[in-house]
Amino acid sequence: MRKYETIFILQPELGEDEIKSIGAKVQEVISSYNGECFRLDDWGVRKLAYPIRKFARGRYYYLRFDGGAELIAELERRLRLNEKVLRYQSVNITGEPEKAVEKKAPVAEAEAVEAVEEAVATVEAANE
Numbered sequence: 001m002r003k004y005e006t007i008f009i010l011q012p013e014l015g016e017d018e019i020k021s022i023g024a025k026v027q028e029v030i031s032s033y034n035g036e037c038f039r040l041d042d043w044g045v046r047k048l049a050y051p052i053r054k055f056a057r058g059r060y061y062y063l064r065f066d067g068g069a070e071l072i073a074e075l076e077r078r079l080r081l082n083e084k085v086l087r088y089q090s091v092n093i094t095g096e097p098e099k100a101v102e103k104k105a106p107v108a109e110a111e112a113v114e115a116v117e118e119a120v121a122t123v124e125a126a127n128e
Contacts (some may be wrong), residue, residue, distance in 0.1 A: 001065040002036070003095070008079055008088035009058035012045045022084065026063060029075050035067030053087045055112070 010022065023040055030037045043060035052058065065071075072090055079088040 002066060003093045004064075004072060004090055005093050006063040006065070006070050006079075006088060006090040007060050009048070009052070009086040010061065011065070011084050011086060012059050013055040014084060016057065016083065023061075024080065026075065029078055030065050030067060030071065033067055033071035033074060035065050035071045037063070037065045039064040046086065048086075055086060058086050066088060068097065 010019065014022075019042075027037050027040065037115040039062065043062055045057050045059050048056060048058050076088065076090060079085045
């Protein structure tokens with residue numbers, strides 16, 4: 001299973017019942033596809049960078065879950081069909097890019113040490 005984050009923006013004037021029903025539908029999709037929901041956070045109403053469907057503000061939600069490709073496809077399909085959802089974005093956070101960055105860091109550090117040693121040798125040679 002892969003780890004995913006989804007942020008979706010709802011219309012700002014929705015009532016608590018509508019918000020809870022959307023959250024319940026999202027969790028239902030995750031459980032029906034054998035996924036596991038870890039977090040569903042309400043980030044509150046915030047100003048949008050640009051108007052979306054004539055809304056200047058939106059209610060942001062953060063969702064963190066594990067699942068497969070079928071789960072993410074169905075979740076995004078349902079979010080796309082729901083008129084109360086203004087925008088959504090899902091990101092795979094499995095962790096592969098972090099490992100690549102860690103491997104490059106020691107190489108850069110070794111190159112920096114060599115550059116300092118060369119600079120010290122050049123200064124010592126100039127002082128002699």
